[in-house]
Amino acid sequence: MKKNLLLSIFSGLLLWIAWPPTQYTTFFLFVGLVPMLIAMENIIRADVAKKGKKIFATTFIGFFIWNTLCVYWVYNSLKIIGPVAAAPISLIPYSLGPLLMATACWLYYRVRLISNRALSLVALVCFWIGYEYLHQSWDLNFPWMTLGNGFATSHKWVQWYEHTGVYGGTIWIWAINILLFLLYVGLREQQGKATRIKLIIASFLVLVLPLSLSLFRYHSYKEQINPSNIVVAQPNIDPYEKEGIIPIQTQIEALTSLSDSIGQRNTEYFIWPETALSQDMDEDHIYTEVSYLQVRKFLNRFKNANVLTGGETHKFYTKRSTKTASEMPNEPGMFYDRFSSAINIENSSKVQFYHKSRLVPGAESLPFGNTLSFLKPAFEHLGGATGAYGMQTEPTVFYSQSGIGAAPVICFESIWGEWVSKYVKQGAQFIAIITNDGWWENTSGKDQHLDYAKLRAIETRRWVCRSANTGISAFINQRGDIVQQSKWWVRTALKQDINLNSDITFYVQYGDYIPKIASFLAVLGIFMIGLKKGFKH
Template structure:
């Protein structure tokens, strides 16, 4: 059994080595699951008892190693509360994903009891994708480790994400790993030569055809010339000093200064990071807000420009207008919502708001209502305000006076391909990601977050203009190339003439059709397991 444990650990290490932001090692994704599958097969073929439990425990260890090594940086956002409290909280990002992954492997074993190896492996892929889709959809969402994200540093390989999204990458990884595993099993079991040749041919085709298609699309892709001058600002303000230590008007002064230093007469968007305006503002009284007026004053020099900025806002109601509304203390019948917002300010009386709707569990939303409310004091240090922010059911596209459509994507939201595609379907011609990655310090978290933005560019064929408070700010073209990027922890601004695009990709049109179909099959597989087990008893 030690051998199987070592195989599982080896898989975890291979997958970690393959994961962004490590360059030149992405190909390890194609072999990373083979040792794990070998360990599972060894247990299935052995004479030990309670095989399902052993498969779950063995695979969990490998997946735990993979996840922990890839998202170790989450602890940096927690350590301020002390190791005693932080240690158990890290089990949420580190252990919950591995638990779901190991469950997919256990379900694969249950199918093997009643079906052949080939059908069971197909079921395994469905169970895995079902786990990934669940993990982006429920209250404890953390789709950071979705397998298709692993190609973010090798974006030339996956230009066909404009048809499939990241779940096409998940299927590709599993298909190649399974074919290699079947070749290994065939050699071990003395499989007939024609069968092995079929597997080798299948492996070659599954590897080469997607790569060939991707390289062809990458090198033949031409952007339609439709330029717009954009500036992204990186104020480099310590996130722990944004609220309370440094006055908000000074922070805005920094932003206006670095924006003005490279702004042009034809600049159409100045993009500032998440919570750039750190003062809570009343959306219904925005026109008299001093910080709004300070931004409007800056825009006097740029008549056709917009400032797309992050901010903290609120709205008051005379009734509980939303599920997230809270009652005002000592004011019966009055309610309010707080928002992590994107705000579009222009040289007119029009102000547009978007409310962040894919929230960080704990930091910005309390998972499962009040069930985990006792964790609020600890969750507040994850990178946002404690408790539930208000959200909105659909994204909002910001439109400039000249008719340019911008997708305001706030931080964590940039991990959701389908959510970002909804902006594009509504008319967004470029993507503006505003974020504050300073909570994680100088770790690979900030690099992974930047790399994942390249996937959104490919899926939607839109430029990504990324403004990060402390870095890394960047411009990414429609092929996923990082055209410009800032250094970490410096005060700077970048400008770029981007090309606007109004074409709709297949993925934008159809969204996450692959995981939805796989999830249905996974549920049917679970029912099938339950029915068969019932008959057997």
């Protein structure tokens, strides 16, 4: 048991070493799961009772180590409620993913009871991808640790994400780990030399062919010349001082000054970060809001430009028009929604709104409605208004007066490849990510968030223009290269001539087809386990 536990811990450490933002160690992803597979095989072959429980417990420990070391920064965003309260709440993101990962391994064991090793390993990959897809789809969504995200610092290796999305990376990692595991098993079981040679050749080909194709695609990819001048501003305002301490007019003055310092006559978009307009505004009366008028005054100097910014907005209704609408206190029959919004302002009366749709569980939405309502007092301290944010079911593309389509992606949403691809399918020619990563302080969280944006550029073949309140702001080209980036905790602005693109990639066209197929097969596998009465063992 101790040996298997050490193998599991070793797996967790290998995966952590390989994970972004660490560079030059990505290759450990190809071996990081091998010790875990060996530990599970040891338990399956051992003459012990309750093997399923042992596999679940053993794998959970390794995955918990991997997840916790990679997303330790979640704790920083909770420190405002005090260390005593922050520690247990942090266990939710630290533990939930590993619980689902360990469940996938437990299901693998159940399939081994009714099938051979080869088919069971295929089932394991399906169960794993099924967990990843669930973890991006349900109310407790947190797809940060999807295996395919691990190539974010080695984006040259996965240019074929334009066909598969990050789930292609998950399959690639599992395929090589499984082949190496089978090679180890072959040596331990003294299988024939021919079998070992086949496994060596298969491992080599599965590693080299996708890598070679990707590098060829990277070096041969040429952007169509279709320039547009974009400015991103990084005001570097302490997120804990944005509301109530620093006047909103002062914050906007900082943004307009930064933008004006490098703006050009041909600048199409000035992009400001999430909640840059932190004063809550009525969408139906925005033309009288002081913040809006201040932005319009700035745009007088740039007649053809747009300001794409984040802001806090609300709408009032005379009936419950949306599922998220709340009744007005002391005003029966009146309802309202609050939104974390992206707002497009131009030199006309037209204002475009998009309401953040992938909300942070706890901070911006209450998972599972009233079921977890007892946690509301704790979650209300996380920087949001729990349960009070409305959302959209489909993305909205912003269009400039000249017809340029921009995808307004707000913070957490940039982790969802398929969601971002929907903007592109609707006509977005570049991606504008607006975020505020200051809650995590100077930790690897902000770096991971930036690195993941590179994968969205590859999947969609769109430039990414990233404006972060306290860093890191950046421009990323269609190959996933960071062309420019700011430093952390620096007030600055960047400008770049990007190339607009209107072509549609295979992934944009078909979305997350891989996890949908894998999830179907996973459900089929669970059904077969029950049918064969595997749960009785």
